Amino acid sequence: MKDVVISIIDDDTAARSAIVALMRAKGFEARSYESAEDFLQSEGSALSRCIITDIQMPGLSGIELKQQLDATNCKTPVIMITARVEPRLHSLALASGAFCLLRKPFKASELIECVERALTR
């Protein structure tokens, strides 16, 4: 399990480090990034079995990140999380091919369930 790399992208430090802690507690190797740009420039994009990203961030949004991954034919499942409530954003996220969409504050068990489903796909 230690080999399973999960990348977490969120500009909110507290939320990001909490998700990292949760993934580590589940036995995954968690890598964290402040922005989508940081992630794309790192080796994480190649290693990751699953990506958890916030939608609303300075620079590239989570949806734009998914579009870029699609463009490079990267099939890594992307779980999107957001604190925003607008219905339009949700349909945009789902339309972009998000594997899961979770609204903050979500239940940790929901996120774990999403990640596990993504890994067994």
Next chain:
Amino acid sequence: MCEAMSTIPSDDKPGSAAVDLVDLIGESVVVFGFDMRVTAWNAEAERLYGWKREEVLGGVIQAAVQCSPDQPLSVILVTVQETGVWRGEFVRTTKSRKTVAVSAKWTLRRDIDGQPFDIVETSRDLTEVRRTEEDLSRVQYQYQNLFQASVASFWELGFGEVGSMVRDLLKSGITDLRVHFRDNPDYVRRMIRATRIIDVNEQSVQMFGNGDREAARRSLDPYWPDESLPVFAESVVAAFEGKPHFSSEAVFTSLDGQRFETLFTVSYPPKIMQTSRILVGIVDVTQANKAKAAQEASERRYQELFRFLPISLLQLEGREVVEVYKEARSRGITEFLQHLKENPDIVDRLLNSLMIVEVNQRTVSMFRARSMDEFTGSVARYWTESREVFCEAVAARYAGKPGFESLVRMRAHDGTIIDALFFAAFEPITGKQESSIVGLIDVSDRVKAQEMLAHVQAEIAHAARVSVLGELAASIAHEVSQPLTAIETNTEASMLWLQRSPPNIEEVRELSARTAVEVQRAADIIHRIRSMAVRAEPEHRSIDLNLIVQEAMLFLRHELQRNEVHSSLQLGSQLPNVFGDRVQLQQVIVNLAINAIQAMASAKSMPRVLTVRTARTSRRDVAIYIEDTGPGIADEAFERLFESFFTTKATGMGIGLPICRSIVEAHGGEISAGNREEGTGALFTIHLPEVSTDEPTS
């Protein structure tokens, strides 16, 4: 006059310009030599005597106007040559054979060597003078009427014989008249008998002569009892000493033996030695007593007003106040208020020594007392709530102000605090410097109404804040969801670490610490929202405006992000504090910022920048500038911008800006709207008065 004369040429052909000048003079001007031949004749001379200038020039003056002076011509000429001037009257005949009386003045002119060479005669038609005399006698007649109608007794006395008697005394070697009169009362009595009564007024006839004018005028003697002889003597001395008047209390008796205490006044005309007439006024003090009675009636009226006016009135007496003023003046103190601030013991001294002399019925009811008797002692007990106003009032009187008024809070006898308008009249009605009248008008009802108004305004401000929170709901939800996500996730991770065998306590400890931080973060957000949402009375304290701006921006962080607006804070350094309510001022900034964000977002402006600046201004106040890069404010919107229920927003209520304005104005500041000078966008400017440095900050 003399200068005008000197311009008259002395030759036979006077220059017309010079003569024209003399023609402007309203007196006849004639110039002739010692041969009496005329060399100048002005327009007034033509009018007066009927002769034209050209008819008389070069001829002898007597040929034109036959003079009949009251002195021989030779005598006049000698006088002129000896003294340089002669005055007198002529009766002359005009061209039309009419007789005119003139008053003339001859002035001798000398040449450069001092030799007399001609005479200038100025003369005036006496008939004009006579008219003036008639006018004078008419005035005298009116004076006579006044003389008769007066309530005082007036006597016109012939003093000629008395004058001769005194002159004889002086000739016989008496030097001190006063001593002589004192030692010879018989002589004074004789002077009284020698005084002739020329006229008396009706009042005198009634007072002294039992209504019989002839009897009253017969002699002064019966009216003058021996006890008043020194008064007569003194009045004679005063006349000889050249005093303009003499006044004394004196006792007189009437023909039927009635005794009067009077005020006796003599006025001496300037030429008393020639006319020998003097005017004596006698005012019966019994009449003065009547005036006194009238004054008492007026005081009674004042007392009635005092008692029954529906305004609380207090009569105070404070000799100590006068003393304190004297002390301060002798020390050269001009800033009395400052003096009192520095010496609170003086304020106590004043408060404790200012005694209540009298109060009216309204005072009793206003101060919730049972009777006037409760108002004894000093005013100190009433000034516990508004001591500074007392100081201002005392200082106003020191500064010579006629009165003072101010709002005060006073403690009533049952402990209630009354709001009242206090006023003081320093011009003492009672005529005593140490006494003063102060009044109070109960304005508790008005103050209550104002408090109610403030309350309603606070309610509206609160409603506006809640409405702002509504607009920010999405942002708030976003903001609070972050720490909640972290808390939930950290807790779940901790559970997982605990479920392991053995449980990883170190990881759990680390997560618990981070969770605690996030709980605090959530609590801060809630606290911030609650302060905006809760309805609280505005607090007024000295606050740092930069801190207010930073806190306000916390509300807006997600709203800015959501609308892709960049914010720029340019906070002035060393900003003085302002005095006010933290929540309300934040509300203003948040409100204006939200307007700016929404304007930029809905116009899809690019770039979207919200700039908030603070600075101390040259007006010595603190300014906040809130500007955006939106479309700016339309010209037609400017006028109505701060009106209630005016909005350009589809979902707006139109209370944001009016509330902003009423909050800013309640803080003694002002708010104005405009457009940025460079580029597009609106600019709102708020000025708030700075707290002076000696006030404590909190």
